[in-house]
Amino acid sequence: MIEAVGLTKRYGDKTAVYNLSFQVRPGAVTGFLGPNGSGKSTTMRMILGLDNPTAGTVTIGGHPYRRLPNAPRQVGALLDAKAVHGGRSARNHLLSLAQLSGIPARRVDEVLGVVGLQDVAKKRSKGFSLGMGQRLGIAAALLGDPQVLLFDEPVNGLDPEGILWVRNLMKALAAEGRTVFVSSHLMSEMALTADHLIVIGRGQLLADMSITDFISANSADFARVRTPDSDPQLREKLSSALTEAGGRVLPEQDGALRIMGLPLPRISDIAHDAGVRLWELSPHQASLEEAYMRMTQGAVDYRSTIDQKSGLQQPLPPGAQPPMPVPGQGQPGWYAPPPPQAGGQPPTVPQGPYGAPAGASPAGPAAGQPNPYAQAPAAPQQPAAPAPAAPPAGGAPAPAPQTAPQPAAEPKSEDAR
Numbered sequence: 001m002i003e004a005v006g007l008t009k010r011y012g013d014k015t016a017v018y019n020l021s022f023q024v025r026p027g028a029v030t031g032f033l034g035p036n037g038s039g040k041s042t043t044m045r046m047i048l049g050l051d052n053p054t055a056g057t058v059t060i061g062g063h064p065y066r067r068l069p070n071a072p073r074q075v076g077a078l079l080d081a082k083a084v085h086g087g088r089s090a091r092n093h094l095l096s097l098a099q100l101s102g103i104p105a106r107r108v109d110e111v112l113g114v115v116g117l118q119d120v121a122k123k124r125s126k127g128f129s130l131g132m133g134q135r136l137g138i139a140a141a142l143l144g145d146p147q148v149l150l151f152d153e154p155v156n157g158l159d160p161e162g163i164l165w166v167r168n169l170m171k172a173l174a175a176e177g178r179t180v181f182v183s184s185h186l187m188s189e190m191a192l193t194a195d196h197l198i199v200i201g202r203g204q205l206l207a208d209m210s211i212t213d214f215i216s217a218n219s220a221d222f223a224r225v226r227t228p229d230s231d232p233q234l235r236e237k238l239s240s241a242l243t244e245a246g247g248r249v250l251p252e253q254d255g256a257l258r259i260m261g262l263p264l265p266r267i268s269d270i271a272h273d274a275g276v277r278l279w280e281l282s283p284h285q286a287s288l289e290e291a292y293m294r295m296t297q298g299a300v301d302y303r304s305t306i307d308q309k310s311g312l313q314q315p316l317p318p319g320a321q322p323p324m325p326v327p328g329q330g331q332p333g334w335y336a337p338p339p340p341q342a343g344g345q346p347p348t349v350p351q352g353p354y355g356a357p358a359g360a361s362p363a364g365p366a367a368g369q370p371n372p373y374a375q376a377p378a379a380p381q382q383p384a385a386p387a388p389a390a391p392p393a394g395g396a397p398a399p400a401p402q403t404a405p406q407p408a409a410e411p412k413s414e415d416a417r
């Protein structure tokens with residue numbers, strides 16, 4: 001298990017991670033989500049002992065990474081697939097990593113087979129495609145047959161077959177009882193792969209819950225209603241009637257209406273009473289992507305000037321009400337309506353492992369430390385220059401950038417796959 005408690009990282013004035021507490025448990029794939037620059041890679045580097053926390057702790061199997069005995073056999077990681085000596089063959093790259101960690105050479109051939117690179121094992125990695133590089137990075141992570149695995153954007157550059165392979169691999173690793181922690185920007189992929197989600201925004205915890213809970217806590221059930229295209233007045237009439245009855249009405253891109261706050265039978269009755277024929281009346285639940293967008297839109301650092309100026313919103317139809325802002329979560333867009341609760345309040349969310357709300361609100365400030373985000377402007381910030389990669393911390397032998405280690409407290413079977 002990975003456990004972070006009050007984890008904070010500052011780079012000069014920049015607070016990359018603030019008071020982050022979470023657990024990543026074995027036997028499940030835990031997705032790690034957050035907008036660009038929200039602190040995912042920094043968190044992973046701290047887990048792997050590549051960066052020192054400014055405050056707080058993070059342990060693997062109860063030990064800081066650097067104190068794990070034979071760490072490369074306890075924890076494996078893919079952080080940067082490009083961090084490979086391009087002049088070396090895939091096999092030699094893995095062999096050198098194996099030698100450093102006392103892993104037998106036969107394991108190199110095994111993992112090359114697992115990731116499907118056996119036929120190009122003797123080719124120099126500088127000729128590898130992005131997808132091949134990702135596979136080589138995954139092979140390096142698997143080398144020590146670790147119980148704990150961290151993957152930073154593992155499906156980057158992979159084709160659909162490769163993405164499916166990674167998905168099945170993650171699930172299989174978790175099914176073997178391993179701890180699998182994976183960051184990704186692909187929500188649809190996370191919805192298919194992860195059992196549990198940890199979501200951060202501007203370095204702070206936004207959610208720590210199962211995918212199912214995350215979607216229901218951050219999205220609203222809604223109905224789609226479509227009136228005959230030939231008569232736009234019917235749409236307006238229905239929109240007014242539904243609004244009058246207490247529903248929230250938003251336009252869909254295809255001309256339908258999205259209705260929140262009214263059950264389907266009631267919508268049907270209202271339409272009937274108003275003399276409006278319906279071509280569609282269907283129940284819906286927002287996708288993980290919509291739920292994620294809704295949760296994180298207040299914590300996005302980098303936003304297109306086009307989005308800033310015109311937004312994604314469409315003009316509302318007559319009688320329709322704009323979505324209400326949710327405290328601490330920014331202004332919802334048309335695709336991310338507030339939950340259908342009185343006053344547009346955010347839903348009750350499950351408690352996190354430390355008693356703090358694991359859902360919409362960030363964890364409280366660390367004792368004695370001011371919250372650096374307390375005064376953060378709601379408006380998007382100016383894009384900053386890309387951050388330089390953090391150097392390995394201190395003088396301790398750092399793991400190879402893409403190959404980090406695995407935890408001591410959990411038993412593991414050698415060559416289990």
Ligand SMILES: Nc1ncnc2c1ncn2[C@@H]1O[C@H](COP(=O)(O)OP(=O)(O)OP(=O)(O)O)[C@@H](O)[C@H]1O
Nearest residue numbers: 011016035036037038039040041042387388389390
């Ligand atoms: N070595 C560093 N020095 C200064 N600032 C840094 C350093 N590393 C990261 N940062 C800053 O910390 C913040 C978090 O960066 P991080 O790379 O952890 O985010 P991320 O969530 O992984 O982003 P992405 O999804 O774009 O990879 C960013 O604002 C980044 O510029």
